[in-house]
Amino acid sequence: MSTNLDKDALPQPGDAATDGPTPLLELRDLHVYYGAIEALKGVSLTVPHGQVVALLGANGAGKSTTLKAASGMLRPRTGDVLLRGERVDGIKSHELVRFGIGHVPEGRRVFARMTILENLKMGAYRLRRPDPTDLERVFTLFPVLAERRKQIAGTLSGGEQQMLAIGRALMGKPDLLLLDEPSMGLAPLIVQQIFEILREINEQGTTLLLVEQNASQALRLADYGYVLETGAVVMSDQADALLSDPRVRAAYLGEAVE
Amino acid sequence: MSLSDSWDVLVLGLVLGSLYAVIAIGYTLVYGVLQLLNFAHSEVFMAGGFGGVIALTIVEPAVDPSGMQSAVYVLLGICAGAILGGTIAFGLEKAAYRPLRRRNAPRLVFLITAIGASFFLYNLAGKLFGRYPIAMPTMYENKTVFTVFGTRVSITQLIIVGAALVMLAAVDVIVNRTKLGSGIRAVAQDPEVASLMGVDIDKVVSRTFVLGGLLGGVAGFLFGTNLQVEYTMGFLPGITAFAAAVLGGIGNVRGAVLGGLLLGVVEAFTVEIWSDAWRYVGAFAVLVLVLMFRPTGLLGERVGRAA
Numbered sequence: 295m296s297t298n299l300d301k302d303a304l305p306q307p308g309d310a311a312t313d314g315p316t317p318l319l320e321l322r323d324l325h326v327y328y329g330a331i332e333a334l335k336g337v338s339l340t341v342p343h344g345q346v347v348a349l350l351g352a353n354g355a356g357k358s359t360t361l362k363a364a365s366g367m368l369r370p371r372t373g374d375v376l377l378r379g380e381r382v383d384g385i386k387s388h389e390l391v392r393f394g395i396g397h398v399p400e401g402r403r404v405f406a407r408m409t410i411l412e413n414l415k416m417g418a419y420r421l422r423r424p425d426p427t428d429l430e431r432v433f434t435l436f437p438v439l440a441e442r443r444k445q446i447a448g449t450l451s452g453g454e455q456q457m458l459a460i461g462r463a464l465m466g467k468p469d470l471l472l473l474d475e476p477s478m479g480l481a482p483l484i485v486q487q488i489f490e491i492l493r494e495i496n497e498q499g500t501t502l503l504l505v506e507q508n509a510s511q512a513l514r515l516a517d518y519g520y521v522l523e524t525g526a527v528v529m530s531d532q533a534d535a536l537l538s539d540p541r542v543r544a545a546y547l548g549e550a551v552e
Numbered sequence: 553m554s555l556s557d558s559w560d561v562l563v564l565g566l567v568l569g570s571l572y573a574v575i576a577i578g579y580t581l582v583y584g585v586l587q588l589l590n591f592a593h594s595e596v597f598m599a600g601g602f603g604g605v606i607a608l609t610i611v612e613p614a615v616d617p618s619g620m621q622s623a624v625y626v627l628l629g630i631c632a633g634a635i636l637g638g639t640i641a642f643g644l645e646k647a648a649y650r651p652l653r654r655r656n657a658p659r660l661v662f663l664i665t666a667i668g669a670s671f672f673l674y675n676l677a678g679k680l681f682g683r684y685p686i687a688m689p690t691m692y693e694n695k696t697v698f699t700v701f702g703t704r705v706s707i708t709q710l711i712i713v714g715a716a717l718v719m720l721a722a723v724d725v726i727v728n729r730t731k732l733g734s735g736i737r738a739v740a741q742d743p744e745v746a747s748l749m750g751v752d753i754d755k756v757v758s759r760t761f762v763l764g765g766l767l768g769g770v771a772g773f774l775f776g777t778n779l780q781v782e783y784t785m786g787f788l789p790g791i792t793a794f795a796a797a798v799l800g801g802i803g804n805v806r807g808a809v810l811g812g813l814l815l816g817v818v819e820a821f822t823v824e825i826w827s828d829a830w831r832y833v834g835a836f837a838v839l840v841l842v843l844m845f846r847p848t849g850l851l852g853e854r855v856g857r858a859a
Contacts, residue, residue, distance in 0.1 A: 365748065388747040397748045405741045416738050419731070420750030466749065 324373035348512040351522035365397040366390040396468030406448030417465030432461040453484035509546035569816020570716035575793035576808035578764030584740035594790020595673035600772025601781035603636030604629035622692035637769015645761040678783035801852025
């Protein structure tokens, strides 16, 4: 894979998006370590209200690590995580969900021995009084979950588990949904279906930060995109600009450089 | 052995087994949320026994108690056992295990800590209360209440089985129907994702210890009813109940109940057919045999569902 991207020609990370009102999520110069290994080497990005932001890159580029730092699963050594302009880094993930963050983890990770309904109720765990319309909303978005609500989640297909993982996160009423590779290991038709539902979720007012290896799908949904390489942002632009950028096309869409 | 003798032995075994079941739940719940074999749970049981003795010694039961008075004494003993058991379990988690979790200590360290905590607690009890058996104050005259198929059932047996049934039903409701229960089950399956749902893992773990401690403490009091308590009383019932949890499939609440009843019955029949010297041989032979053919225990495939 080509990594021959010209860093000098890039806009500064996020500067197109930082103009205007306070963004919903802002990451500033995050440095995250796994032991002695530096997984993120100063990642900055912004996610404005109501938008879809895609985070692209190869395996090991630091995409999942960035999401985990945003949802409190990992603590950055230095750098700030700002939610609606307030610093939230250092707050543990179980407390951070109250700030309206939903994280759909990599590999779906549904509670395999609980039923669909129990999984969805777990999603609403943070709420003192769960809102029954949330369940209706999830079942409307994913009719297949409604049909099988008593089924044990571990027996669902990969696509259904992904839908359940997204539905579960929605039950917590997130303003910001972090999605870690929702297309992983799924058939193209299912991927398409899931991306259509993600668009619908966004149109209903939820902001999305989407990590994907499937760059073309992600960029067609996204408003803005960032490209990560070995723990740093190497490119960022409007999604359609990235989609037509020959370097992105060569590196992430499998096209030969013209 | 005649048929009516068999009934006697079966009742004996079920009474003993219901105690094992209650203790075993403490092991299995903690294993579910932490994958920790909490060997100090036998000392939680012991503490419950002492709790009952202390409370009853303070109130000094009347010499010839009325039925009402007896009921109050028994309830007092149950409460005292539960409180002391729950407190010890709460303190144990806070003082011994939580610091290890903070440091991401390896499993083996947890296990050694559990054994160390067990030694510490029973020796502390030996120092505080003396290293000799202490009689439980008499709360009632242990007469036969009724007879089934020629088998006499005593008040003590009735109290033990009744209390065990109430506790088992309560645990089933707590684990399957309450918010704490869904937290326990979620942490057992995937702690990281559970915390993404807003589950405070520390709180769930602490409450799981307390829940197991309440049960273990009551079991300790019931075990000492009309008998005696001693600082070493936790060891054998504790190990047997641990075996029961493994036999049923550790992490699985219903498995713990099944394993407890089974080991109680096997133990009673072993003693009846051979002798008291063989008491634990039969039960542990069953354990080894079952695990040879079903390494995950009788209901072991549903670990984490805890139901």
